[in-house]
Amino acid sequence: MDTIDTMRAFMAVAHEGSFTAAGRRLGLSTRLVSKYVAQLEAKLSTQLFNRTTRSVSLTDVGIAYLERCRPIVEQIDELEDLVQERQSALAGPIRITAPTGFGSINLTQALALFLRAHPKVDIDLKLSDSRVALVEEGFDLAIRIGVLRDSTLIARKLSDMPLIVCASPDYLAERGRPGDPMALATHNCLIDENPADATAWRFRAGTRDIAVKVAGMFHANAPAAIANMAIAGLGIARCPHYVIARSLEEGTLEHLFQDYETENFGLYALYPPNRHLTARVRALIDFLAQHFRSG
Incomplete structure (x- = not known):
């Protein structure tokens, strides 16, 4: 059993609130995700989720474990990114949230160009016109339009709007x-x-x-x-x-x-200040800045 794999499965279920959705996010079967989480709970001798036929929610221990395992997994990702950078190939997942109208047309046109240039990158785009909590919901990046409200997030202006x-x-x-x-x-x-x-x-x-x-x-x-x-x-x-x-x-x-x-509103890329920017996320932000300024 790979502990990191079980931790990734646990984090995915915690973020998605569903074993099925977590499986889709990880590219695994629902059964395998459930097995990984069960193995992790058995190893820790504790229950991390409250399970019913309709919902999955974190226990108090699960909330505390999520806070502590997230930086560990991110450090592992950082090590993998360092290797990938030296091989000059971007790879891995990027999870983004963006406004529905802009995200479904303008942003996807830019993302298509980025993915053609970096076919080993996987992008999970969630469109919403409501404010989304990046850290709590496991997003790497938010694309937002307008005058930014006070926030602990780091913002990079991509273009004027x-x-x-x-x-x-x-x-x-x-x-x-x-x-x-x-x-x-x-x-x-x-x-x-x-x-x-x-x-x-x-x-x-x-x-x-x-x-x-x-x-x-x-x-x-x-x-x-x-x-x-x-x-x-x-x-x-x-x-x-x-x-x-x-x-x-x-x-x-x-x-x-x-x-x-x-x-004049701005188009911004936002990300959490305490999260390491992986090579792929950093490259995507640079690409979007160039794309929208030139466009």
């Missing part, structure tokens, strides 16, 4: 084109709830800063949903450029207030 205020030709024909940002107060604005102050839209004209309080009938936590409502003529939207670039080209949305600067 401009916000565009826009509306459909049908909406503008029906309600009129606002002459300046202050006129937004009289329009139906579609609210993306991801920014910290979602209903305060900020602009700059020369040295003058303008903040407009906006309101409207539709709120969502995904910019793609906001964009779709704007295309349907429901109101004025403020979206990251990547979400509406094609709609602007096709003319289904029109860019408003082009003489004003809007807030």
